[in-house]
Amino acid sequence: MRIALIEPDLRHAKLVGQLIFAGGHVCQHFTASTPFLSRAADEFFDLLITESWAGDHSAEDVIARARAILPSLPVIVLMSAPRESQIVAALHAGADDCVSKPVSGPELLARVDALLRRAGLRRPPNRRRDVIGGYAFDAAQLGVTFRDQTVTLTPKEFRFARLLFNNLSRPVSRAHILETVWACRRDVRSRTVDTHASRVRTKLQLRPEHGYCLTPLYGYGYQLDALPPEVAAEAA
Template sequence: MRIALIEPDLRHAEIVGRLLFAGGHACHHFSASAPFLAGAAREFFDLLVTDAFCGDAAAEDVIARVREVLPGLPVVVLMTSPRESELVATLQAGADDCLAKPARGPEMLARIDALMRRAGIRRPRNRAREMFGEYAFDAGRSVVSFRGQSVALTPKELQFALLLFTNMSRAVSRAHILETVWSRRRDVKSRTLDTHASRIRTKLELRPEFGYTLVPLYGYGYRLDQIPVEKADGADKAPANERFVETL
């Protein structure tokens, strides 16, 4: 899961980053809200964890601006010995949860997991078999079965496809894809990702006539959509003598 962290205290940011990494998350640190907001306009994040003071603004003010850029983004605010009135004000400003600072690993990870469940954030699960409608993913054999056939994928194609199916109808950024499939390698060329997307589209027959479209989002990433399958011409038309019925 991609988690953004706004923390002016570099020492505490390092601690939180290590805790999140230990919990299986990718942490992207920002020392203030301005660079985060600039990055959020083009990046994909599942969650924002921020200090009560973001280095250049209070968390209450930043939350409103965040929701303009990334609507629905869950926000957790870190607070040092807050008074009840401060907690209430932060939650009323739109925070989804508040955590004591310095962060305590097990509690923070448990609260983040609970928040993600409530928010419906989707990420590929670590299971040998996954089902998405008629598509059955067998990670152990790197095979996908659908419509009476089985297709072999490369490990990276399988991870890419799982990420798309897990986030059906949700835009997935290139950064998120690279981070999930290529482990954040910076030497992966853009056309490599596009080539894999094209192969997945072909191998899994993600075409409108089969009820799916894999859409490239210019400058951002990809989105897999499930769409209604159009009926053959005339299949949904009534006979000519039954199209118009006069009622009295």
């Protein structure tokens, strides 16, 4: 599941992100609500976790704005030493749950899983595309649309590409790639993985001048990074 995290505190955000990743989910971190709302206009998120002060707006305001874009979006609000009045205000504003900071790993993941189980009934059943970083993935057609063009991938290339984009700026191990793309077939040659990575790079134009860099990590796997606009402009 794709989870958005709005947390101005970078140290706490790193902790929450690691917990979410350990729970098998993808975490997209934002330091304020404005960039999150901009991204939510184009991409689907299964859950929002936000600090009570989201860097630029209160959680109560963020919930209303987020639900205007994603009407059924579940929301967890993080609070430091919350008073009863704060919890009541957040719940009245539409929060589904409130969690005290710093978070406890088992408790947070249990609350996340509980909300996602209920939210599974709300996710639009006819949603065919997920948009990540300007790339729209159509699972039904195995197509990826970007910069006004659409390319068709093989099933393995599609799974490989989705895995990389779901883990932007994070290393993906060969073991994880084999498990996701080749269903745990350990007999797949290293050259086969490298060939598929090369094809994904070429077909999706994952080059610095287009804002992306797909890097092989010697002895480990691959990492896809989104480059800052100024770096992409310099490369172009």
